[in-house]
Structure formats: structure tokens, C-alpha cells
Amino acid sequence: IDAVNDELIAAVHRVIRACKDNGIYVLISPFYPHFDAPTSWGLEGDPKGALEGMIFYHPGLQAAYRAWTRAFYTRVNPHTGLAIKDDPTVAVLQVLNEDSLFFWTTQGLPKEQRVILGGQFSAWLAEKYGNVAAARAAWGEKTPGQGRDPLDDPENDRVVVVQTWELTQDARDAGHATRLRDTVEFLARRQRRFYEEMGHYLRMELGCHQLLNASNWRTANDARLKGLERWSYHALDIDAENEYVGSDYQHKGPNDGYRIDAGDYLVNEGVLGKPFELSVNFRQEEGHPFIVTETSWKNPERYQAEGAFLTAAYQSLNGLDAVCWFSVQTPWYELDPRKPFWRVGGWQSTHKWNCAWPMQMGMFPANALIYRKGLIAEGKVVVLENRTMEDLLDRKAPVIDDNEVYGDARQQAELAPGWKPSDHGEVNRAAYLVGPVRSHLGAAASRAEVADLATWRDPGAGVIRSNTGELSWNYRKRLATMNAPAAQGVCGFLEEAGGHFALQDLTIDSSLPYATIQAVAMDGESLARSGRILLQVGTEARLSGWRTEAAKFTVGKGSSAYAVEGEKIIAIGGPPWRVANAQGKIVLRNSRLTKAVLLDPNGYAIREIPLTRENSGVALDLPPDSLYLLLTP
Secondary structure, three states, X not given: OOOOOHHHHHHHHHHHHHHHHOOOOEEEOOOOOOOOOOHHHOOOOOOOOOOOOHHHOOHHHHHHXXXXXXXXXXXXXXXXXXXXXXXOOEEEEEOOOOOOOOOHHHHHOOHHHHHHHHHHHHHHHHHHHOOHHHHHHHOOOOOOXXXXXXXXXXXXXXXXXXXXXXXXXXXXXXXHHHHHHHHHHHXXXXXXXXXXXXXXXXXHHOOOOOEEEOOOOOOOOHHHHHHHHHHHHOOOOEEEEEOOEOOHHHEEOOOOOOEEOOOOEEOOOOOOOOHHHOOOOOOEEOOOOEEEEEEOEOOOOOOOOOHHHHHHHHHHHHOOOEEEEOOOOOOOOOOOOEEEEEEEOOEEEEEOOOOOOHHHHOXXXXXXXXXHOOOOOOOOOOEEEEEOHHHHHOOOOOOOOOOOOOOOOOOOHHXXXXXXXXXXXXXXXXXXXXXXXXXXXOOOOOEEEXXXXXXXXXXXXXXXXXXXXXXXXXXXXOEEEEEEOOEEEEEEOOOOOOOEEEOOOEEEEOOOOOEEEEEEEOOOOOOOOOOOEEEEXXXXXXXXXXXXXXXXXXXXXXXXXXXXXXXXXXXXXXXXXXXXXXXXXXXXXXXOOOEEEEEOOOOOEEEEEOOEEEOOEEEEEOOOOOOEEEEEO
């Protein structure tokens, strides 16, 4: 159980050196619990597909984790002369990836593991109440015999943690409410203690200099439990979560969790018509950085060119500290995303979790500049909610929801013109597109400060504007605009939205059905004064031979099933990628510019493009093969 893979550590050392040479910071997450534990590990119950949650309470697994990380972080990298713990290229160490005692996976623990966790719960109860019998009395379980769970053993002073489902529901009675409160308090404190102990081990015993992140997961019911999840993370430096764009109904097939096959069904719609699915809409804790450690527009989504544009814009607005795109499966553009070892019916499959497709990764350059250089202003805080530990332990919902959007996200009630908050006073999630949303967990008193969103939200027109005045999102027209001094552009369904877009210094006329077109100053000046401007254009991309046909398919089961209009994949196709031609006229109000050079996908010059003088600036017609153009004096 404490063995390490020397070849894997050597591979990580090579990656770190490559990243160091190219100015890229590294985040390392050494433990992913979603796999079958080898029988040789000797874990009680021989968990198969149920290792999740165990690291938080199992002494043997925790000891193994310490052994793994000691070997991993203290071994000197022969390519840099530094151990990982001393290498500033490695910016963040994440304790573990996608695990929590508050997620559904805890229900899958073998009974032997539930008994171990229950023993720790019982000891905690005895310390709180004096003995387990007193705790059971407080729960209303006064009669001898079994408790509410079959694994409870009152005669031997043992009760177990209830199934996760119960934590997502209202209590049946006052006694049950007390048991649920005790349960979530124990789980939260157990989880936070684990992070405290591992943080101390990594920093004080191993000497790791990096910032530390606990995990990056969500809960079985975020409205009731995510506050406790986040509170447990605050034993360390950074909060994080993984979240993707693409609802479950948008890709359905036998293996839709990881691969794309002929015969699968899909719906292409992007996120522009459903803004609450954007993967940077998060409540952030005051005093704690927040990063999204995994995101992408899930394949085979056709409308991926919006991804980097929207992410850079709204993570800048909300003060989000980093976004990691998942996953880059080759060190370059994915020229052939098919997997030769996956064959179905004579066809090769492609991978669902791959952000290196042309119109996703291809939109990184301009938007990386926007985020890194701070070209979109951070907004004023629109929601600040102080939540006490009593609120968290009572599983009270926050005033604004940042749950991952499940199911069909096209008909969100909060987008409708007549939406009103319930008696609980919820804040409309449009707030995330207006400005930062902040929280303070464990505050002395409950209080929520909420700005008037009416100034920035027009539900009749379907428009939400940032309180900086630089961003606007029309979810009815499925169009977003960026209008800052040094970064301007549009993304979405241009032809449908009228085809003419006049921004502060940039005018775009295009009849493309769908595109992202933006201009970014590269020299610290505004677009009107810049001497080095990147003009970036994204459209749509599919492999050669990709074929679909219109189809209707069913999502869900039983009474919750419903029909969806979409497409059926007939053929995956193969390389080369085919990218929809660019089209449009661009006018930039900048009298300094005299030259435009078309660049290839790697940023090398191809040819000059004619510029003409127009409206105190310059104009050009986009070449069909536009991806990047560099404009200079």
C-alpha cells in the first residue's frame, strides 16, 4: 500500500522541467480515489469501486498517503536539481482530487468501512454527550435494540453515520434533526481535521513551500451541505471546484461518461442561452483564493469557440484566481483525437474530456492575455453573505445558489421575466454575471448584503450586464459582448443577432451563424492607441467525415423521462480538422495601424492582409482562414 511508481514520478519530473522552461505553473494532485483498491492493500471489506471517502478517516490509508507524498515531493528532480517541495514551478499542491464525506459515494462504503467510521463517530458522540446512550436519547431513540440504521449496535455503544441521502432531506422529527445535525458536524470536523493534519505534514514535516488546496469537489446537495464542505477546506490556503459546461442530456450513449461513439446522441447549444451553466459562477470565501481545477466545454459540443472568451471575461469580473482546462492529452493541438485502442463497429472513438480541440484551445491566446493582464475589470461585490456555524450545521440554504446545474438548463425559472424570490428571499443567480459573490463561513452573526440587481438585469430583454459596464450577456439572442478599453469583441450567434456590432473602438459586421471575434491590445495601451493588437477569430470545427442526422431521443427514466430534439452521430470521421471559414468586416478606431499579418495556428506569419482607412481608423475583410491576425503600425 505504501509503494510508489518510480516511472510515474520520473515522468512528472520531466513535465515540471518542460513547464519551467516555458513559464507555466504546475498544480499537482497526487491522489484520485475513484478506483478499485488492490486486495494486497489489506483494507477492510476489500473495497471495489468504493475507495472514496476512506482517506478522511482510515489510519492505514492516511499512513500510505504520507509515504507516497514523502517519496514524491522530496525526491530530487534530476532535470532541475530541485525536489518538488522546493521548486517554485510547482505553485499548488492539492491534497486530493474529487472526494468528500458529503458526496453520494460515501453511501458506497463497504459495511466494514462504515463500522470503522461509525466507531469514530461514536467516540466523538461520547465526548460530546458523555456516552453514546445519551446521544441516542437526544435523538429520541430510547428503547433498547437496534437504532435507525441496521449497522447501529446500541448494546456495544456504536452508531454509524446515516446514509448520505438522509443528509439531503428534511428531518422526520426533532430527534432525527438532532441526529442529522450531529452527523454533519462530525463529518465536517473529521474532514477538516484530515486537511489540517495533512497540511501540517506537507508544510512542516516535508517542508513543502507551495500553496495548499484541500480538494475540489461538491456535495450530494450543495444548498444544504456545500457550506460545510467549503468550511472544511479552510484548514488550508485555497478553495477549488471542478465544473464543466454541457448538461447531461447534451450527449447520450452507452459510454457517454468518457467516450464519443457513432450511434450516440447529442444536442449542440453551447452555454450562451443558459448562463447559469457557466463554470465560473461561484460563491467565493472572503480571504481565500478560489480556483477551478477542471473545466471545459465537453465534447462533442459544436459551439466551443465561446469557452475561453466567457471564462476569461467572467473569471476576471468575479475575481476568480485561476482556471485549469481539462484535459490536454497531447503537448500540442489534438491533430487526431481518435483513440486507436477504442473501436466500435469499425469506427474509432474520441475522448469526451479533451480541451485540445481547435476551437477550444485555439481561443486561448487572446483570452489568456485578457485574464493575465487584467484587461477586464473586477466588479464591485454584489452579494456578501455572513453565515454562522449554526446555519451550516442546520443545513440552511444560502441566499444565492451556486450548485452545478443538473438536467435541462434551458428553462431556468430565474431567467423568466416574472421570477420572484420565495419567502426565503433567494438572490437571482444573475448576480454572478453582474459582479463578485462572496461569503464568510463561520461568522459571528448571519447577515446578507445584496446590491440592487435591477440596474444591471433586464429580464424582459434577456440581458444581464456587469456592474463594470464592460460585459453584457443576452441569453435570448445567445450573444455576449466584451467592451473594455483594451479588449473588445463578441461571441455567439452573430447572424441571428443582427450581424452588426458597434463597440467602443471595434466594429464587427459578420453574417456568420456562430463565431467569436475579438481584439486585444498586447502592449498595455487601449485599442485606440495600441501599436500591437491581436485580432482573434473562432468559428466551428469538426473532423473530416463527421456526419450526423436529426433525431429525437429520450432522457431520464420512468415518470421523469422526456424527449429531446437533437442529432444522432452517424460517423466520427478522422483528420484533418475542418474549420468553418471566417467572414466579416472589421473596423478598428486606431489611426496608428498600417499593417495586418495573418498568422497560422502556431503564431507564425503567413501573409499580409490589406488594410484600408475608415472612420479615423483602419478596416479589413477577414480572410476565410482567419484565426489570428497581428495589427501593427
